[in-house]
Amino acid sequence: MSEGYNHKEIEARWQSTWHETGIYATDIRGARRPYYNLMMFPYPSAAGLHIGNLFAFVGADIHGRFMAMNGYDVFEPIGFDAFGIHSENYAIKQGINPRILTARNVERFRETQLKISGNRYDWSHEVDTTDPAYYRWSQWIFVKLFKAGLAERKRAAVNWCPSCKTVLANEQVIDGRCERCDTVVEQRELEQWFFKITNYADRLLDHLDHLDWSEVVKTAQRNWIGRTVNPEDGKVEYHLRDWLISRQRYWGAPIPIVYCDRCGTVPVPEDQLPVLLPDVEDWKPKGTGSSPLAAIPSFVNTTCPNCGGAARRETDVSDNFLDSAWYFLRYPSTQFDDRPFDAELTAKWLPVDMYIGGREHSVLHLMYTRFITMALHDLGYLPFDEPFKRFRAHGTITKDGAKISKSRGNVVNPDEYIETWGADTVRMYLMFMGPYTQGGDFSDRGISGVRRFLSRVWHLVVKHADHVYSGIAPVPYRRRLHQTIQSVTEDIRELGYNTAIAALMEYVSTIQQRDELYAEEVESLLLLLAPFAPHITEELWGRIGRPYSIHQQAWPVTDPALLIHETETIAIQIDGRARGTVELPTAAAEDEAVEAARQVEAVQRYLNGSAIQRVIYVPGRIINLITRG
Ligand SMILES: [Zn+2]
Ligand SMILES: [Zn+2]
Numbered sequence: 001m002s003e004g005y006n007h008k009e010i011e012a013r014w015q016s017t018w019h020e021t022g023i024y025a026t027d028i029r030g031a032r033r034p035y036y037n038l039m040m041f042p043y044p045s046a047a048g049l050h051i052g053n054l055f056a057f058v059g060a061d062i063h064g065r066f067m068a069m070n071g072y073d074v075f076e077p078i079g080f081d082a083f084g085i086h087s088e089n090y091a092i093k094q095g096i097n098p099r100i101l102t103a104r105n106v107e108r109f110r111e112t113q114l115k116i117s118g119n120r121y122d123w124s125h126e127v128d129t130t131d132p133a134y135y136r137w138s139q140w141i142f143v144k145l146f147k148a149g150l151a152e153r154k155r156a157a158v159n160w161c162p163s164c165k166t167v168l169a170n171e172q173v174i175d176g177r178c179e180r181c182d183t184v185v186e187q188r189e190l191e192q193w194f195f196k197i198t199n200y201a202d203r204l205l206d207h208l209d210h211l212d213w214s215e216v217v218k219t220a221q222r223n224w225i226g227r228t229v230n231p232e233d234g235k236v237e238y239h240l241r242d243w244l245i246s247r248q249r250y251w252g253a254p255i256p257i258v259y260c261d262r263c264g265t266v267p268v269p270e271d272q273l274p275v276l277l278p279d280v281e282d283w284k285p286k287g288t289g290s291s292p293l294a295a296i297p298s299f300v301n302t303t304c305p306n307c308g309g310a311a312r313r314e315t316d317v318s319d320n321f322l323d324s325a326w327y328f329l330r331y332p333s334t335q336f337d338d339r340p341f342d343a344e345l346t347a348k349w350l351p352v353d354m355y356i357g358g359r360e361h362s363v364l365h366l367m368y369t370r371f372i373t374m375a376l377h378d379l380g381y382l383p384f385d386e387p388f389k390r391f392r393a394h395g396t397i398t399k400d401g402a403k404i405s406k407s408r409g410n411v412v413n414p415d416e417y418i419e420t421w422g423a424d425t426v427r428m429y430l431m432f433m434g435p436y437t438q439g440g441d442f443s444d445r446g447i448s449g450v451r452r453f454l455s456r457v458w459h460l461v462v463k464h465a466d467h468v469y470s471g472i473a474p475v476p477y478r479r480r481l482h483q484t485i486q487s488v489t490e491d492i493r494e495l496g497y498n499t500a501i502a503a504l505m506e507y508v509s510t511i512q513q514r515d516e517l518y519a520e521e522v523e524s525l526l527l528l529l530a531p532f533a534p535h536i537t538e539e540l541w542g543r544i545g546r547p548y549s550i551h552q553q554a555w556p557v558t559d560p561a562l563l564i565h566e567t568e569t570i571a572i573q574i575d576g577r578a579r580g581t582v583e584l585p586t587a588a589a590e591d592e593a594v595e596a597a598r599q600v601e602a603v604q605r606y607l608n609g610s611a612i613q614r615v616i617y618v619p620g621r622i623i624n625l626i627t628r629g
Contacts, residue, residue: 005458007422011535015115023549024076024120028332028345031073036349037064038328038388040357040365041079041127044105046090049113051404051412051430051442056394058427059436059497060356061119065531066492067354068120069555075349076120077331079127080106083135084320085164085180088251092284098251099279102130113415118423118534120551125334129323134330135253136274137340138323141372142245143256143267150196150375151245153265158244160188165285166248167192169319170241171224171364179364190289193246193255193316197371201225201238203385204370213391214437220362243368245319250283250292252317260304260311269305275313291315324365325372328352328387341381352388356495359393366391392495395439397430404442412442424533425451431497431532440498453505454536456512457529461540464517468544473518475562480510481521482562488528489555497532504528519544524556572597573624574606582623590617597623 018024039060042053061076068074082102091098106128114121127134145151159168163183167190172179197204205225208218226239246255254275256268268275278299283292293299294315304311329341332349336342357365369387377385399410417426429450434440473481484507491500504525511521522544530537530550541550566586570593572579580602584593594615597603607627614626 003462005455005536007424007535008419010539011116011118011423014535014538015118018120018549018551021549023551024122025124026073026075026122028075028125028349031075031348033072034349035064035067035072035074036328036332036352036354037067037074037076038331038352038355039076039078040355040361041081041324041327042109043084043086044080044082044102044109045086046094046101046105047406047411048105049109049414051414051417052397054117054414054426055397055430055439056357057114057117057119058430059394059495060354061117062427062431062492062497062531063354063356063495064120065534065551066555068551069527069530069553071554074120075125075332076122077125077127078114078119078121078123079327079331080109080129081320081324081327082106082128082130083252083317083323085166085247085249085251086320088249088285089164089181091251097283099130102251116415116418116423118427120534125331127327127330127334129253129320129327130251132274132276133337135277135323137330138253138318138326139256139268139273139275140270140340141322141326141376142318143270143273144379144381145195145375146257146267148375148379150199151193152196153191153193155189155191156194157187158190158192159185160190161185162287164249165287167244167246169244169321169364171243171367172321188289192244193314193318194242195245195371197243197367198238198240200371200374201227201240203374204240204367207370207386211386211391212389214359214393216359217362217366217391217393220359221367224363224367243319243371245322246314246316247319248289248291249285249317250277250280252320253277253323254293254299255314255316255318257314258302258304258311259314260306260309262309263304263306263311266304266306266311272305277317291317293317321364321368322372325368326376328355328369329376329382347383350382351384351386353390355388355391356394357391358396362393393437395434395437397433397439398441400443401441417447421447421451422454422535424536425454427534428454428501428532432501434498436495436497453508454533457508457525458536458540460508460512460517461522461526462543464522465540465543465545468522469516469518471518473520477511477518477521478559479562480507481524482558485524485528485556486558486563489558492531500528501532504532526550527553527556568620570620571622572600572603573622574603575627576624579603579606586620588619590615593617593619593623594625597625 039057064074064076087102088098091101159173161168161178161183163181173185178185205227228237254277256275258266260266300312302311302313332345333341373387374385376382399412404410429447484503487503488500526537526541538550567583568586569581569583571581580600582596582600584596610627612625616624
């Protein structure tokens with residue numbers, strides 16, 4: 001009897017070893033094959049990391065691990081989108097200053113949730129949007145856009161959320177309701193700050209044809225931009241409106257503008273940024289149409305940077321979607337205090353190679369990032385004008401068939417599941433529930449099945465650890481292995497994680513029945529499993545005497561000679577009469593056999609366009625195509 005699979009001990013030990021040895025820290029300057037693997041950074045809410053966040057992050061992490069084992073220098077950073085109404089609404093509910101609450105939430109997300117997930121984050125490049133060292137550059141972007149005529153203050157009918165007591169952008173109103181609190185939004189005539197995203201409407205639309213992005217997102221953006229051409233007078237109209245960027249709230253980056261009676265609207269000089277968000281007692285939204293900052297004379301009253309006379313500061317803060325519209329530019333350059341992003345590092349790492357996130361951000365975050373990237377490109381700051389080479393939308397998960405929500409009481413707390421089952425089991429289960437791009441249903445019964453699979457792998461490898469055969473495995477064994485390598489590789493490449501896991505499970509049941517295992521078999525199995533279950537595979541890799549770390553090994557390569565299927569000749573009949581033969585892979589499926597038979601010229605002639613009503617297929621012997629009812 002081999003020793004049991006103790007996930008707690010194994011996971012804690014390898015997490016600290018990975019941290020100490022820095023295997024996930026990217027050589028940001030020296031990397032030879034840079035690959036920027038981005039996932040949407042979370043709002044550090046008081047409720048903690050949601051199982052949906054974990055689902056999104058693990059899927060992106062598997063992609064990153066796969067690319068790393070394929071020889072890329074993968075950069076996988078994470079951070080916190082910590083300003084904004086979402087965080088502030090929690091603070092109001094809890095009656096705690098958002099500054100204190102946010103710091104606490106970030107700590108909890110990082111230390112007790114993200115770090116135990118097993119993701120290969122490079123923590124040395126963490127971004128927190130509420131850090132003055134970060135929002136200084138959000139303000140810098142505002143100033144740049146203002147100077148370029150892309151930010152303007154104007155009076156307009158705007159969306160007002162009476163519950164959040166602030167205006168909202170059109171993109172933040174979903175079916176007439178506030179995106180954050182679900183309250184019915186009102187229209188108010190107000191003077192507000194706008195970014196002129198409409199200047200970019202045609203470019204935002206036309207580029208979509210060439211972007212390697214999930215279709216669902218491209219369609220949503222096309223519809224949102226909504227370009228229509230009126231044939232009579234040929235007038236072009238758009239659904240897209242300018243991006244309303246000001247908020248009458250406390251928890252955001254102050255808009256870096258000063259009003260002077262003599263000079264008018266003056267941007268804060270770049271060397272005077274950041275305009276610090278003051279620490280105040282009364283930070284709750286007032287509903288007066290002004291931010292709480294308007295009630296703080298020491299903040300409001302300032303001197304004009306232009307003439308030195310008395311002046312007033314803008315008291316609105318910017319939409320936190322501005323913070324998240326450029327965070328991916330910051331990650332590689334977090335060590336710089338004197339520039340938002342370093343030109344050399346930006347050219348090396350960007351645009352982002354792969355971005356994975358939720359489709360609910362199609363016309364919000366994903367549209368704003370494209371606009372900001374285009375604007376910064378046109379101003380000469382970026383050598384590219386699209387931020388993400390590839391974007392893939394992941395699916396959503398339900399619990400026991402129902403939407404996961406607090407009110408239903410079916411919230412899945414990832415910490416508890418990781419504690420009970422281990423991060424490897426939770427990771428694999430999340431990926432096994434259904435196709436990653438569609439999502440699946442989380443159930444406690446399902447997770448125990450995945451745990452049993454990992455225990456099986458554990459016992460299998462531990463049992464054979466001292467006596468795996470070092471010689472070359474017999475051809476049938478190798479053929480089976482290389483077919484598995486082939487299908488797992490193809491599936492992972494397309495984010496088909498559930499089918500990759502199914503192939504691994506099938507493979508394990510096959511080799512489990514045998515008395516002897518060969519080194520190539522055990523090694524390849526662990527390597528293929530490594531992106532999904534990074535801890536157990538690292539442990540077992542050591543136990544079979546292989547050098548640390550499995551995550552720095554090369555992905556197994558298939559031997560094409562072993563992938564040629566054995567074939568057999570079967571007879572084709574049409575309505576019971578022999579009409580030819582076809583060469584098929586052994587045990588081909590019926591639709592495969594029908595498709596192959598249809599390609600035979602004689603069959604096409606005899607069928608002469610008639611529809612096949614029925615098929616009688618005896619694998620290895622005969623396929624009879626019936627055209628008569
Ligand atoms: Zn609201
Ligand atoms: Zn002045």
